[in-house]
Amino acid sequence: MLSYHQKSFLIVDDFSDFRSSVRSMLRELGVKDVDTADSGEQALRMCSQKAYDFILQDFHLGDGKKNGQQVLEDLMIEKLISRESVFVMVTAETSQAMVLSALEHEPDAYLTKPFNRSGLAQRLERLEQRKNLLKPILQALDRGKPLEVLNACIELCKKDIRYSPLCLRYRADALRDLNQNEALERLYDSIIADRPLPWAFAGLGQLLFKRGQVSQAKGIYEKALKVFPMMPALYDGMADVLVVEGDTKGAQKVLEEAIRLSPLAVRRQALLGKLAMTNEDFDTASRAYRQAVSQGAQSRFKDAESNLGLAHALISKGSEKGLDTRTRLEINTTLSLVAKENPSDPGLQIRARLMKATSLLLNDSETAEKLTEQAMMRLDGMEQFMSAEAALLVAKQLQMLGQASAGASMLKNCAEIYGDDPVVMKGIAKLTDDPTILSSSNAAAELNREGVRVYKTGNLVEARSVFRKALAMQPKNISIALNMAQSLLHGTDTSVPSAEIDECRVCLKMVGLMPDTDARYPRYQKLKIKAFGG
Amino acid sequence: MSQDNPALDFSTVIASTVHDMKNSLAMLMQAHSHWLTRLPDPEQHSPEQGVIEYEFAHLNGMLVQLLGLYKLGVNQLPLQPAYHDLDDFLEAQLASHQEVFASRGIIATYEVDPLSPLGFFDRELVASVLGNIINNAIRYARESLLISVSDEGGQLVLTINDDGAGYPAEMIEFQADYVQGINYTSSSTGLGLYFAGRIAALHQRNGVGGSTRLSNGGPLGGGVFSLYLP
Numbered sequence: 001m002l003s004y005h006q007k008s009f010l011i012v013d014d015f016s017d018f019r020s021s022v023r024s025m026l027r028e029l030g031v032k033d034v035d036t037a038d039s040g041e042q043a044l045r046m047c048s049q050k051a052y053d054f055i056l057q058d059f060h061l062g063d064g065k066k067n068g069q070q071v072l073e074d075l076m077i078e079k080l081i082s083r084e085s086v087f088v089m090v091t092a093e094t095s096q097a098m099v100l101s102a103l104e105h106e107p108d109a110y111l112t113k114p115f116n117r118s119g120l121a122q123r124l125e126r127l128e129q130r131k132n133l134l135k136p137i138l139q140a141l142d143r144g145k146p147l148e149v150l151n152a153c154i155e156l157c158k159k160d161i162r163y164s165p166l167c168l169r170y171r172a173d174a175l176r177d178l179n180q181n182e183a184l185e186r187l188y189d190s191i192i193a194d195r196p197l198p199w200a201f202a203g204l205g206q207l208l209f210k211r212g213q214v215s216q217a218k219g220i221y222e223k224a225l226k227v228f229p230m231m232p233a234l235y236d237g238m239a240d241v242l243v244v245e246g247d248t249k250g251a252q253k254v255l256e257e258a259i260r261l262s263p264l265a266v267r268r269q270a271l272l273g274k275l276a277m278t279n280e281d282f283d284t285a286s287r288a289y290r291q292a293v294s295q296g297a298q299s300r301f302k303d304a305e306s307n308l309g310l311a312h313a314l315i316s317k318g319s320e321k322g323l324d325t326r327t328r329l330e331i332n333t334t335l336s337l338v339a340k341e342n343p344s345d346p347g348l349q350i351r352a353r354l355m356k357a358t359s360l361l362l363n364d365s366e367t368a369e370k371l372t373e374q375a376m377m378r379l380d381g382m383e384q385f386m387s388a389e390a391a392l393l394v395a396k397q398l399q400m401l402g403q404a405s406a407g408a409s410m411l412k413n414c415a416e417i418y419g420d421d422p423v424v425m426k427g428i429a430k431l432t433d434d435p436t437i438l439s440s441s442n443a444a445a446e447l448n449r450e451g452v453r454v455y456k457t458g459n460l461v462e463a464r465s466v467f468r469k470a471l472a473m474q475p476k477n478i479s480i481a482l483n484m485a486q487s488l489l490h491g492t493d494t495s496v497p498s499a500e501i502d503e504c505r506v507c508l509k510m511v512g513l514m515p516d517t518d519a520r521y522p523r524y525q526k527l528k529i530k531a532f533g534g
Numbered sequence: 535m536s537q538d539n540p541a542l543d544f545s546t547v548i549a550s551t552v553h554d555m556k557n558s559l560a561m562l563m564q565a566h567s568h569w570l571t572r573l574p575d576p577e578q579h580s581p582e583q584g585v586i587e588y589e590f591a592h593l594n595g596m597l598v599q600l601l602g603l604y605k606l607g608v609n610q611l612p613l614q615p616a617y618h619d620l621d622d623f624l625e626a627q628l629a630s631h632q633e634v635f636a637s638r639g640i641i642a643t644y645e646v647d648p649l650s651p652l653g654f655f656d657r658e659l660v661a662s663v664l665g666n667i668i669n670n671a672i673r674y675a676r677e678s679l680l681i682s683v684s685d686e687g688g689q690l691v692l693t694i695n696d697d698g699a700g701y702p703a704e705m706i707e708f709q710a711d712y713v714q715g716i717n718y719t720s721s722s723t724g725l726g727l728y729f730a731g732r733i734a735a736l737h738q739r740n741g742v743g744g745s746t747r748l749s750n751g752g753p754l755g756g757g758v759f760s761l762y763l764p
Contacts (some may be wrong), residue, residue, distance in 0.1 A: 028571065048554055116630060117567065
C-alpha cells in the first residue's frame with residue numbers, strides 16, 4: 001500500500017504565495033508529485049488530463065470565479081475524480097463554506113487556514129487511512145453499483161462494528177438508488193431517532209415527498225429546521241412541499257430565507273425567480289433571475305431559462321409607457337446571449353425573439369414586427385415540443401404581437417400534447433375562449449383513462465385498442481403515446497421483429513420530441529431502451 | 535445612502551475587520567514558517583521562535599473565538615454535527631500546536647478509549663474550543679499535557695489536563711458565572727470558558743445539552759478542563 005508521499009497532489013489557490021508555501025510543505029513531507037492551479041477552471045482542465053489522488057482546493061478563488069464548492073460539484077458530476085481521491089476544502093473560515101456546501105457533494109475534509117506542516121501531515125495521513133478502510137465501498141461507488149456498496153458496508157461492519165456510523169450515509173444513498181423505499185425509510189428513522197443528522201432529515205423529507213406523503217414530509221422539514229436553521233437544503237425541501245400545497249407565497253418566503261443564508265446557488269435563484277413570477281412579485285423575480293444568470297456564467301447549472309425569465313420579469317415590471325433605456329439594454333443583452341449560445345435549439349431561438357419583440361412593442365414596433373416574423377418562420381418548421389409553460393407564454397406573446405391565429409394554433413398544439421393535464425388546460429383557458437380548443441382533448445383524455453383501467457385488469461389486447469383510438473385523435477399526446485408504447489412492450493419479445501415493436505417504435509419516436517425537462521422524460525428513456533435496445 | 539440608517543453597526547464592523555485580520559495573520563504565519571525552513575538550525579530553535587509561535591496561535595485562537603461569539607450573537611453559527619474518529623481528531627488538535635510544544639519542551643499525549651473510537655459533534659466548533667484550552671494549558675504546563683476521552687453516562691467527555699499549578703480556587707468556585715457570561719470581562723480565560731460553554735450547549739441530544747467543567751488534579755495534578763458532549 002502506498003502512503004500519501006507517493007501520491008499525486010493538486011493545489012488550487014488564487015494566491016501564489018499560498019500555493020508555493022503549501023507546495024514546499026508537501027516537498028518537506030517527501031511528496032514529489034505536486035501540481036498547482038490558480039483557478040477552478042484550470043483545476044478542472046488539469047483533472048481531465050490527470051487523475052490526482054489529493055486535491056487541496058481553496059474555497060474562495062476570487063469574485064466572479066468558480067468557488068471551491070462549484071469545482072467539487074463539477075469534478076463529481078463530470079466524474080473527473082474517483083471516490084478514492086481525497087478532496088480537501090481549504091478555507092479561511094469554515095462555517096461559511098459549510099453553509100454553501102450542497103449536502104450531496106461534501107468534501108472529504110475541511111482544513112482551516114492557517115495550518116502548519118505537522119497539521120497538514122496529520123490530516124493527509126488520516127484521510128489516506130480512511131480511504132483505505134472504505135476502499136471496497138468507494139470502488140463500488142465508482143462502478144455505480146449500489147448493491148455492491150451495501151455488501152461492502154456489511155463486510156466492513158462485520159469486520160468492526162464500531163465503524164458502522166461511517167457506513168450510514170453510503171447505505172442510505174445505495175438504498176435510495178435501488179428504490180428500496182421501505183428499508184430506506186426505516187434506516188432514516190433509526191438514524192434520526194439516535195442522532196439528528198442534517199442529511200438524514202433532508203433524505204427522509206425527499207423520500208416522503210417523492211412518495212406523495214406531502215404532509216409527513218412537511219412535518220419532517222419543520223422538525224429539521226428547528227434543529228438546523230442554517231441548512232439551506234432543508235429550506236429547499238420545505239419550498240417544494242409548499243408549492244405542491246399551492247402556497248406559492250409561503251414557498252417564496254422559505255426560498256428567500258435559504259438565499260439569505262447561501263446566496264451563491266444558481267438553481268435556487270432560478271427557482272425563486274419562477275416562484276416570484278407566479279406570485280407576480282416582479283421585483284424579486286428580476287433580482288433572482290439576474291443572480292441566476294450572472295452566477296450561472298461560471299456554473300454547470302447555467303440555463304437559458306433564467307435569461308428568458310429575467311427578460312420576462314423586466315417586461316412584466318414595466319409600465320404602460322414602455323421600458324426605460326437601461327431595462328431595454330439589459331433585456332437585449334440577456335436575450336442576445338440566449339440566441340448566441342443556443343444556435344441549434346429552435347425553441348429557444350423562437351422564444352428569445354418573441355420575448356424581445358414583446359419588450360419593443362411600445363417603443364419600436366417596427367423591429368418588434370420583424371422579430372415576430374422571424375420567430376413565426378422558425379415556428380413553422382419546428383418539430384420539437386416546447387414545455388407547456390413555454391408554449392403558453394409563446395401563445396400569449398403571439399396574441400399580444402397581433403398574431404392571433406398563430407397564437408391559436410400554438411394553443412391547439414399545446415392542448416394536443418398536454419391536454420390530459422388539467423393545470424395546462426387551465427392555462428390555455430386563460431388565453432382563449434375557443435370551445436374547439438378547450439374541448440379538443442376531452443374525448444382522448446377520457447379514452448386514455450379508460451385504457452389505463454383496462455390495462456390494470458390485464459386485458460392487453462383491449463387496452464392497446466383503447467390507447468390506439470385515443471392516440472389516433474391526438475397523435476402528439478405524450479401521456480397517451482407513452483401508455484401505448486408501454487402496453488405494446490408488455491409481454492412482447494423485443495428481440496424478434498413484430499408489428500407490436502414497429503408500432504411501439506413509431507410512438508416513441510413521436511414523444512421523443514418532448515423537452516428533456518418533462519417529468520415523464522425518464523419514463524420515456526426507460527421505454528426507449530427496452531424498445532430499441534441499450 | 536439613506537440617512538435613517540445608523541452610520542455603522544459596530545459589531546459587524548468588528549466582525550469583518552477580525553475576518554480580515556485572521557486572513558492576514560494566516561498569511562503571516564504561513565510566510566513565517568516558510569522563512570524558518572531557510573534559517574540555519576540554531577536560529578530555527580531560538581527561544582524567540584517559541585514566543586512567536588505561541589503568540590501566533592494565541593492570536594489566531596482569539597480571533598476565531600471573537601468571530602464565533604459574533605456569530606452566536608447574530609444567531610448564525612451553523613452546527614454541523616457528524617461522526618468523527620476521535621484518534622484522528624485529537625491527533626489533529628495536537629499536531630496544530632506541534633511547534634509550540636517542541637519549543638517549550640512540553641510532551642503532549644492523548645488517550646482514547648478503544649471501545650468508543652467515534653464521537654458525534656461539530657468538528658470545527660469543538661476544535662476551536664480545544665484550541666483555546668490547549669493554548670491556555672500550554673501557558674501553565676511545566677512539561678506535560680494530556681488529552682483523554684471517556685464516556686460518562688452516555689456523554690462523550692474530552693478532558694485536557696496539565697501539570698501546572700491548576701486553576702485558581704475562585705475560578706473553580708464561580709465557574710458557572712463565567713459560563714453564563716456574568717463574570718467574563720475579568721480575563722481572557724473567562725471569555726474562553728463562556729465560549730466553550732456556549733459551543734457545548736449547542737450540542738444537544740434528547741433535550742440534554744453539553745456542558746463544561748473545571749477542576750484541579752487529574753493524572754497530571756494540574757488544571758483539568760472537561761467538555762461534556764451528549
